[in-house]
């Protein structure tokens with residue numbers, strides 16, 4: 025029978041869910057923190073409490089040891105039972121939380137990768153007494169590699185440093201410094217005492233200088249759905265539902281993007297297109313479905329689609345390739361063997377695979393790249409992969425669901441590695457057909473006659489784009505010219521594209537409205553790309569005030585080949601320099617929209633390089649960039 | 658991760674995904690069905706996963722023979738409504754064939770015997786995957802259990818053979834004779850199950866709601882007076898308003914004193930039991946519900 029008298033108490037009908045992972049080294053207080061969250065959110069039963077009180081008192085401890093709540097793992101570790109991740113649950117009236125708790129011992133890297141793979145947020149614990157250690161950097165790095173959009177740096181044991189703001193501030197600054205190298209959308213710093221409870225659930229009186237949220241408040245309110253890819257529709261087909269001849273439902277969980285009935289879709293690998301007829305569920309057909317929804321789709325036409333195929337928007341298709349580069353975390357005691365046949369599981373497909381080459385293995389503590397011929401347990405490295413069937417993928421960075429895979433050893437059937445696709449193997453095909461770009465009607469993308477890789481071989485160096493952005497007078501052109509001269513002298517093939525030049529020809533028809541500025545940068549990007557494909561080191565000096573425009577250009581190039589260089593100086597210095605007399609004109613009111621003066625320059629969130637010409641001289645900057653380039657090749 | 662979705666929607670999407678993976682990756686999966694609320698949720702989810710087709714695998718019930726009157730009727734009705742196939746493995750048969758020995762004494766239960774019947778029935782049917790309603794919040798040891806839990810040819814769980822599970826990629830590959838237990842409700846809590854039953858208006862057996870029943874107390878647990886129990890001289894039969902939180906072997910499934918007669922009442926009861934547990938430890942009003950909960954979860 026059903027007895028439903030839903031009242032206003034049914035607030036759980038509006039709760040959402042957050043999956044997070046906790047990272048910390050042994051003794052940083054991770055168990056205590058989790059115990060504290062469970063305890064203070066009232067997710068603990070009386071008898072559990074009594075038992076740990078007893079244990080704590082027997083052990084002579086003054087306070088109840090909350091860490092014992094999650095201590096099951098420690099015992100198991102001693103029994104040598106493999107524990108990678110333990111999942112814990114608690115809820116507040118606003119949210120349900122799933123904690124992926126990874127024990128902080130030696131097998132940490134692969135465990136953390138496992139825990140992080142499903143997390144929308146990572147809490148990184150730092151022991152206030154110890155300061156920022158290598159381990160915390162490792163945790164942050166893995167979080168950024170796994171593209172967890174939100175980091176919380178919980179600076180713990182504040183009670184042991186007398187809640188000293190300076191200690192907190194030092195750690196925050198050190199972390200900020202280090203995190204510039206990382207790719208994380210947001211970082212929140214919270215001073216806490218897991219033991220005493222400060223700023224975990226309640227604020228407490230001990231940190232009057234801290235006016236940010238408590239950890240729980242942050243966990244309850246942080247927005248996570250922003251990280252979803254709502255654009256690129258991808259439905260890996262899991263299962264075909266066929267109750268009778270006249271119904272074929274392609275069932276699966278939408279990896280990304282949104283769809284409505286009537287949308288034009290393409291089936292991969294057949295590339296046959298059709299339209300979505302219905303989005304079928306047991307609760308009635310839907311008018312729209314989005315990321316994460318488990319649906320069954322019917323199409324207008326009868327086309328052959330089976331498990332492992334993918335439905336995508338007809339005008340926005342993923343990369344279809346059997347060669348690509350990826351970051352791989354090795355999770356098995358038997359090291360990776362290059363050229364041994366493995367199986368690769370990607371979305372709902374399984375295919376044979378060779379790992380052709382380990383480009384380098386990464387020291388996750390120092391972020392140094394070491395040349396290596398294989399990967400051992402818990403090592404992460406960059407690898408080149410060839411699959412026997414092409415995959416339909418997006419780079420992990422833009423789509424975690426279609427950019428991730430696992431490696432299975434066919435001899436044991438065990439999962440031995442987890443990987444994130446970076447880009448298409450540059451030697452195989454210059455740049456992938458980029459579906460975001462507009463194409464003239466009735467044209468198809470034609471690969472370059474001579475691959476860039478061949479040109480690079482001939483030139484003896486890699487092609488790269490150096491994009492200098494910053495306000496007029498900041499020194500972009502000066503630096504670029506000096507650098508180009510230096511590179512030219514040692515035989516590098518270079519090209520410099522400058523704002524004023526292109527404004528005289530290529531973009532002579534454009535003014536300075538936001539739309540025209542965008543178009544200007546788009547054209548320059550395309551030109552840079554042609555020079556790039558010719559194997560050049562392309563130096564581009566453009567004010568390029570809009571972050572989005574620079575982002576668009578960046579997407580034209582393979583990962584790591586577009587170097588964004590932010591050139592700053594304070595406005596006063598720029599005004600004094602005023603190489604083109606623009607500031608003078610702006611002051612007279614002749615120019616209404618001079619970037620930096622009466623219009624904002626959107627500073628990059630994480631440029632690859634960042635210089636202030638008020639503080640550093642040109643030679644030093646040139647030298648810095650030069651060394652950066654050397655490191656690249 | 659789903660967009661603008663409630664936690665129940667996301668848990669449902671995940672469970673449906675897992676069920677479809679099982680249907681796709683295995684040749685002869687079964688859905689373990691005990692007749693309890695978790696199984697009923699599983700059946701409901703399976704129906705949704707394959708709609709408008711029928712559920713592409715049979716249900717398997719391991720019958721202890723010690724059932725509350727209502728459960729078998731409920732089971733048969735549900736199976737009929739879903740158009741599913743039912744396989745029954747009977748503990749009585751295992752006893753009759755001498756495979757297991759019936760426990761004796763007043764505390765005799767068939768809980769432990771079930772495992773043998775289960776493994777035998779799975780083998781007989783050549784099941785290569787068994788979907789179960791187990792949740793990670795049930796007990797500490799389950800916190801690290803996988804969605805896809807590998808079993809060797811003896812049906813045994815080997816902690817060293819468990820595979821890491823990353824993203825939503827579930828590796829169900831195995832050798833001949835090996836099998837998997839799969840737990841689509843891994844990320845659910847008991848509370849979520851009740852919430853989902855309420856949200857979806859899922860029918861559950863009457864005995865989950867408060868009703869008057871003849872019960873007696875044995876070691877602090879209220880047991881129902883059924884044909885399968887021997888009342889000891891010092892045990893007194895009383896009429897109480899009770900409900901059950903789980904439905905299993907009638908000889909050892911405890912009832913809780915409760916007046917919760919609707920799903921909202923039950924949800925409130927489960928929620929407040931957890932709260933008062935901690936705050937009012939010696940409160941006389943301390944809910945019996947939580948005690949049964951703890952026992953079931955096997956915490957200490």
Ligand SMILES: Nc1nc2c(ncn2[C@@H]2O[C@H](COP(=O)(O)OP(=O)(O)O)[C@@H](O)[C@H]2O)c(=O)[nH]1
Pocket residue numbers: 048049050051052053054055056057091128180181182183184216217218219220
């Ligand atoms: N004073 C103080 N001690 C703490 C705090 N958090 C954890 N500890 C102690 O640090 C030790 C290690 O904590 P535990 O939670 O087991 O660390 P884990 O290894 O990261 O799980 C224990 O003795 C805790 O009581 C804190 O905020 N303040």
